[in-house]
Amino acid sequence: MIKILVVEDTASKAGKVAKLLDSITGCSYEIASDLVTARKFLQDHFNIMILDLHLPERFSEVAIESKGFDFVLEIRKTRRLKMPDHILGLTEHTEVHLKYKSIFDENLINLVQYDPGSISWESKIRTKIEELQQSSIGLPSVNTQRYDIAFVNALRSPELDAVLELDYQWQKKKIPNDSANYFEGKIELPSYGTLNVVATHLPQMGMVATATSTMKIIEHFRPKFVIMTGICGGVEGKVNLGDVVISDMSFDLESGKIVVDPEGKQGFEPDYRVIPINSSLKEAFIDLATDDKILARIKSNWKGNKISGELNLHVGPVGSGAAVISNKDYIENKIKHQRKLIAIDMESYAISYCCEYCTKPQPIPILIKSVSDYANPDKGDNMQKYCATMSAWTADYIIRNILTFD
Structure with a gap:
């Protein structure tokens, strides 16, 4: 079973991602609408994190463009949060996609352009999940969690x-x-x-x-x-x-x-x-x-x-x-x-x-x-x-x- 964490504050976008994941067998998911909730989920290990870039610290606060990538850096620095095996950035904003694409590439993180009128982003996420499912068949499980x-x-x-x-x-x-x-x-x-x-x-x-x-x-x-x-x-x-x-x-x-x-x-x-x-x-x-x-x-x-x-x-x-x-x-x-x-x-x-x-x-x-x-x-x-x-x-x-x- 592939465990997925979706960090997304926009309800319509989170709903479309959830609908996609529901159509893929062999995976389970949780949705966090802000970073405070995401940190609580990352007390446990996830295989994939699908991460929006515009995120609020708390759901009632204003979303900030840099919060998504800052959160990736935070996970890497602290032992209290478990780094997911794979991270997929997902942004609807073209200018943000262009700004962060090279930064994500340098950190070996995929950044996907989200378009509610297209299925291209769905195909990329589905392909990533299926690749991970195939790669885990018959192979020993490597525990990527960091224990204290x-x-x-x-x-x-x-x-x-x-x-x-x-x-x-x-x-x-x-x-x-x-x-x-x-x-x-x-x-x-x-x-x-x-x-x-x-x-x-x-x-x-x-x-x-x-x-x-x-x-x-x-x-x-x-x-x-x-x-x-x-x-x-x-x-x-x-x-x-x-x-x-x-x-x-x-x-x-x-x-x-x-x-x-x-x-x-x-x-x-x-x-x-x-x-x-x-x-x-x-x-x-x-x-x-x-x-x-x-x-x-x-x-x-x-x-x-x-x-x-x-x-x-x-x-x-x-x-x-x-x-x-x-x-x-x-x-x-x-x-x-x-x-x-x-x-x-x-x-x-x-x-x-x-x-x-x-x-x-x-x-x-x-x-x-x-x-x-x-x-x-x-x-x-x-x-x-x-x-x-x-x-x-x-x-x-x-x-x-x-x-x-x-």
Whole structure:
């Protein structure tokens, strides 16, 4: 089904366009009579926008010649409006058509001359719709929507489940030719309007699976931020069980060279390639870590098994490895090479790496975990649901109060 948005303030012209679209099978349409209404419709994605050039900001106001093209530029600049796949300019005024034809051509936008006594304009619109319908047959769907946030979680339960419990109006979303499970939602913010959110989980644990899933969600949804929440192993003595950890730099624990000394003893020389967090966000997260009232408020909503102690937040290095760690000596050895290390997991470095080296526009990674164990043989599952929930709730606070989306 081809979705079409008609932005037209003249009732007779809008009626003729609607009559044309009614005669074409396989398409649906909405009509906006002013730019305020058009912006509301463009919270969702449309395949085609048929756009008048003379438009009013509000229906009761005077239409201005430049408003149509200005609206195209506005859509391209802001993430809050979804750019349609194709735009067709439609003007009845010959002088306006001549004035803007070259400008529209330079921006790869078709400008059609509307004449109520001719069917030429109808033929051009019909041809464009039919071409789009034909081109979509048998081809994978490319999602041209720009999302604000993408959650990538290692485990469906309890990590993704904790994210899906956030009040984001979640719905399942399928991408053709992709077996991954996606969920899309919306967040209403008074200062920004509607944020578009998507979430997924890995097919299995590990950095290879993380990189694959992260690259797919970036290419499908083009988010501004990629957020990973969930559980991690903490460095005992630096963090407490249940504490939230935000990575200010991530690295691969296994990056380096295996060496043998003259006595034949095998050793490891690390060569860590560190990826730091956005510096402005780091300062904001450090400020949040000192706000005991906010952290207490986040924890106060927990209704599960009683967890003693306060909720603390730490900002520091997180190392990622290829296996689940349950060896205290392993952690102590890594601390020798990265003394500020506060936590380990199997995913964070892959998230950061994908965000840094994917195609533009590159999203900003935010890695928020909660300590469910100390990466030693005493691992247990009794903290996992609580930790997954605390990391998700902390992410929700950050989205609503720290991140910017213009």
